[in-house]
Amino acid sequence: MTKQVIGLMSGTSVDGIDAALVDISGTDFDLKVELIAGATYPYSRELRERILAVCSGEAISMQELAELDDAIALAFAQAAQNIQNSHETATLIGSHGQTVYHRPPLGGGGEREKGRGGEYFTPSLGYSLQLGRGAVIAHLTGITTVSNFRVADIAAGGHGAPLVPRVDAALLSHPQEARCIQNIGGIGNVTYIPARQDNWLEKIRGWDTGPGNSLLDLAVQYLTNNAKTYDENGAWAASGTPCHALVEQWLEQDYFHLPPPKSTGRELFGVTYLQQCIKDAETYQLSPADLLATLTELTAASIVHSYRTFLPQMPQQVFLCGGGSRNLYLKHRLQELLAPAPVLTTDEAGLSADFKEAIAFAVLAYWRKLGTPGNLPSVTGAPQEVLLGEIHEP
Structure with missing residues (x-):
């Protein structure tokens, strides 16, 4: 029925x-x-x-x-x-x-x-x-x-x-391949789905990976005095150069090292956090484009760090969804960091990424x-x- x-x-x-x-x-x-x-x-x-x-x-x-x-x-x-x-x-x-x-x-x-x-x-x-x-x-x-x-x-x-992993498992699991379904909204969250074999349900994992678009959107609003609310396709960030020293510094934040189960929100990765990021960036005299590139790198690097630290094995495929899946620069950075696993969108698995x-x-x-x-x-x-x-x- x-x-x-x-x-x-x-x-x-x-x-x-x-x-x-x-x-x-x-x-x-x-x-x-x-x-x-x-x-x-x-x-x-x-x-x-x-x-x-x-x-x-x-x-x-x-x-x-x-x-x-x-x-x-x-x-x-x-x-x-x-x-x-x-x-x-x-x-x-x-x-x-x-x-x-x-x-x-x-x-x-x-x-x-x-x-x-x-x-x-x-x-x-x-x-x-x-x-x-x-x-x-x-x-x-x-x-x-x-x-x-x-x-x-x-x-x-x-x-x-996160509450969507059971749905992800029902709609996006694969009989032979381990997959990560990475949602990138304001906050990022992942569902790790092992190959659909014996006891596979018990092996599913999921947690909030950290900032998705939250810091990027807030930074764009700050840099444009609220004239813009987001970086379309990641084009502005793509014109800058990320400061990897800053990303490494930010990745020392306690949340990234807290083992799952874990969840977070704007209470942590919000305005106050961005203000501290901007203050940290002053030392490096970053341009607006460089700041956005660095914040984008934080989102990508925190996702990859999360996989490497807490997954039983790296996925054979990664499927993105949410607004961040349309950020071409962010998707490109994830693809480079997660190679050789292909980074796709859930559209390509038959489920609307949007x-x-x-x-x-x-x-x-x-x-x-x-x-x-x-x-x-x-x-x-x-x-x-x-x-x-x-x-x-x-």
């Missing part, structure tokens, strides 16, 4: 809502997915600025938070309605929402700290907040909506991220309705598989 599902996703780049309308059939690892329509619906400039301000730690009132939550839900609902134009109405929506805060698990049993209200306990569990309430999306669209995918894995003791993440949340919603777990404990660090997402009926 085929089900038509909408997947909605906005990542750490906060450049808009990716919507994918897909036909899904099958149950677990026998899935078949066909993309019917995919589109990106940009946030209004005002809404994007409000989201980025909150992501950067700007204090807001509860009323402002509620209004932002509503505005994001409305934008997601409109994206779901628009993607269905000229198509049969979907029966299910999977909405990731917009992450505005992510804190990985602290480890151990928690810590007692002193605050203005006295002593309080900081639990070892992680915390992740996605705005854009599923209940509102269900109400506005009249379609059953699954949202809040991360909370069940976090409640079980996992990172709640909308793979949105497709993944359509699949996770589909699995939730079937009662199929969506996480991989070997990836998130949770002790067991759990059902992901909260179901909201219209």
Whole structure:
């Protein structure tokens, strides 16, 4: 039986809502997915600025938070309605929402700290907040909506991220070859999929590799006084020369050496981090193009360092997806650093590189309705598989 599902996703780049309308059939690892329509619906400039301000730690009132939550839900609902134009109405929506805060698990049993209200306990569990309430999306669209995918894995003791590796395994595994599926959004994350043979599921690994486009986009905005928001095709960076001494210095950052499971976000690789990078670069008197080339090299080098340090073996193929897969200079640098493994895009494996993440949340919603777990404990660090997402009926 085929089900038509909408997947909605906005990542750490906060450049808009990716919507994918897909036909899904099958149950677990026998899935078949066909993309019917995919589109990106940009946030209004005002809404994007409000989201980025909150992501950067700007204090807001509860009323402002509620209004932002509503505005994001409305934008997601409109994206779901628009993607269905000229198509049969979907029966299910999977909405990731917009992450505005992510804190990985602290480890151990928690810590007692002193605050203005006295002593309080900081639990070892992680915390992740996605705005854009599923209940509102269900109400506005009249379609059953699954949202809040991360909370069940976090409640079980996992990172709640990355959540797409199980979907990657179902749709992109190969019977003979080990593959890495590298998403490059604001933050980069990898799924390592061994050859689809005995006990292959237990050997799947995944984690956030570090900055994807986040520092690059922030640097372009800084260098152009917000006239531009990203380096199209990586052309500006390609005209510069990376400073490898700086890249080596930046790779000493603790996160890159932390073993998986691990996850991160703009809380680490955001404005403050970029400001420190710019300060570090002053010593080398880098031009704007050189700075962008160096930040691009950091993204590429951190991905490769991650593979060489934490994978059981280097992949035979690497497939890119997300906005960074369109950065030709970044792709070129990855190809040089990962040779002889070919660096391709998931388009070449039959899955849209632009909308793979949105497709993944359509699949996770589909699995939730079937009662199929969506996480991989070997990836998130949770002790067991759990059902992901909260179901909201219209």
